[in-house]
């Protein structure tokens with residue numbers, strides 16, 4: 235049995251290395267964007283060297299050839315991987331498992347369902363198995379030499395990208411950051427969100443995140459949404475400021491090592507899951523925290 | 530022009546669900562069922578597109594037990610023109626549903642399929658992409674804006690990095706994200722009128738053996754209980770002593 239890992243960004247490679255180690259299988263890597271990580275221990279690296287992730291139809295046609303013979307075709311959970319991997323499973327007419335958090339066996343996996351309120355154990359039959367996984371559940375491995383990099387070309391798509399999305403700002407990626415500071419509805423507007431939440435994130439060298447309520451009301455950009463239908467984060471420190479703690483939001487932060495809640499309502503549900511809770515007005519508490527940290 | 534919208538009956542996303550005592554499924558006693566919120570957004574979007582392009586027919590389809598009629602009626606009340614209920618007790622997985630939907634697409638020949646990006650019960654995010662693969666149609670997932678542009682659609686997609694704009698030729702498959710619209714509230718006259726709209730019940734075209742099977746459903750392990758701190762000073766010193774902030 236062997237794995238083909240599809241790395242949409244360079245950071246995905248170490249996740250795939252950890253997943254392959256957990257299953258005890260060798261893996262080949264297909265790197266879609268950026269420079270491939272040559273110390274991920276892959277037996278073969280195919281690199282497309284693109285700047286942006288191309289539309290799913292063309293990408294899947296080109297992947298069809300290279301995944302031949304693999305028992306598992308895997309990717310780190312992201313919007314891009316959900317878009318592409320499910321189409322690949324459709325083309326290969328095989329089983330797919332989304333958001334795997336642990337593997338009981340090479341064909342039995344655990345995954346959260348209903349916004350993380352339940353855990354499903356699912357068994358996939360036949361081969362190959364396509365899956366996306368959350369890297370927080372798989373222990374990182376030390377660097378290991380990978381094979382030479384070969385190039386890989388992508389078939390044309392019927393979809394024309396007229397404007398690509400580009401990462402804004404200089405903060406670390408939300409899904410990779412070791413500190414995430416998130417804000418909810420009370421942040422009022424973009425400027426307030428940026429100065430209060432963005433400001434604390436910068437003090438801590440972390441990323442900024444938001445709730446759906448904040449994104450829907452234009453307080454924060456959509457790519458910052460954390461939760462069931464947004465991004466899943468697992469930082470060492472997650473600070474939730476002015477966030478009530480809806481099931482949908484909690485679904486995205488449960489794997490964080492330490493959750494801090496700052497909320498002026500002592501009965502807010504977020505306090506039931508937070509490791510440390512501070513009942514306070516965030517507009518007073520956050521400047522005070524920055525002050526104490528001397529920045 | 531015809532838009533086909535698959536809708537799923539799901540447990541109310543705001544209810545607290547528990548596993549069945551034997552772990553064989555979700556305990557749904559006393560739980561309300563709703564249209565999957567993302568499918569509701571799809572129905573709303575189709576209705577809005579029809580306001581600008583009056584020659585659109587909106588067909589909704591659900592695969593499942595007779596109870597799915599409730600969700601189809603809601604979609605009809607929102608403005609869909611007719612409904613198809615593929616009535617079955619067969620346990621379909623995502624791949625099976627995609628195949629069944631392909632059979633519906635083959636008969637209905639829609640210009641595009643508009644569907645939720647994921648169902649809020651099993652959170653799989655698979656069926657639309659699998660359907661697009663089976664049809665050999667292009668896809669644009671996670672739409673936050675859609676407009677009809679001759680033989681193509683202009684779609685803004687939410688991506689990991691932000692919003693991307695694409696031109697996608699019809700026929701195609703589009704999935705909806707949260708920001709696409711806010712579904713309308715359906716008033717009583719709409720619900721009454723919807724009772725006379727056509728709803729066809731048909732058997733599934735096939736009952737393929739599933740390739741994924743739920744072995745067990747359980748509650749997640751709870752996080753150890755936390756505690757409240759009295760002040761910002763206590764918070765910062767506690768974070769330092771736990772090593773999550775540099776001392």
Ligand SMILES: Cc1cc2nc3c(=O)[nH]c(=O)nc-3n(C[C@H](O)[C@H](O)[C@H](O)COP(=O)(O)OP(=O)(O)OC[C@H]3O[C@@H](n4cnc5c(N)ncnc54)[C@H](O)[C@@H]3O)c2cc1C
Pocket residue numbers: 417418419420444445446447448459460461462463464465475476477478479480481482483486496497498499502514515516517542566567649
């Ligand atoms: C299908 C579906 C999917 C969803 N997906 C997501 C998702 O992925 N992510 C997500 O986040 N949500 C999601 N939601 C929405 C979710 O249900 C909640 O509505 C949302 O998370 C609430 O956001 P909030 O906590 O910012 O707002 P609110 O619930 O309004 O909470 C605001 C909180 O701020 C506190 N507060 C107010 N002022 C202050 C102040 N000055 N200082 C300190 N505290 C203050 C209040 O006490 C309150 O607790 C989804 C919902 C549905 C139906």
